[in-house]
Amino acid sequence: MALVIAGHIVLDCAEPEKLAVFYTELLEAVQTEATANRVEISAPGGIQMAFRRDVNAAPPSWPRPENSLQAHLDFLVEDLDEAERRIIGLGGRPLDTKDFSGPYEERGYADPAGHSFTLRLLTPTAPKQD
Incomplete structure (x- = not known):
């Protein structure tokens, strides 16, 4: 039997209820647990997230160097423009970043x-042609 059987990505924030709504809508998730200081959600694809109350929480300043990226989330999407419109509509904002080199548009x-x-x-996969 595995020692660890489940896990959550946990984000500290001043208002976990509000942040849980953002990610619940973005990921089409469901709330699975809520206490006075923590809200948990579960999304399709096995994504498990929790939002923990920290009244002194300060967001990282990434990509500025004075407070480096502490952690971040990656989500695969089929349409970047559609996802961006939804994120902005939910209260998120684009970050000014340099172009990433590599096989994926990010x-x-x-x-x-x-x-x-x-x-x-998400890079579509087509059957190999001989």
Whole structure:
């Protein structure tokens, strides 16, 4: 039997209820637990997140160097423009970042509490041609 059987990505924030709404809507998730200081959600694809109250929480300033990126989330999407419109409509904001080199198109955003996350374009897979 595995020692660890489940886990959550936990974001500290001043208002966990409000941040949970943002991610619940963005990920089409459901709230699975809520206490006075923590809200948990579960989304399709196995994403488990929690939002913990920290009245002194300060968001990272990434991509500025004075407070480096502490952690961030990556989400795969099929349409970057559609996802961006939804994020902005939910209260998120785009981050000014340098172009990423590599096989994926990516865009950086911040949630309403300032936590950064990245949308990566899901690369369609086609059957190999002989």
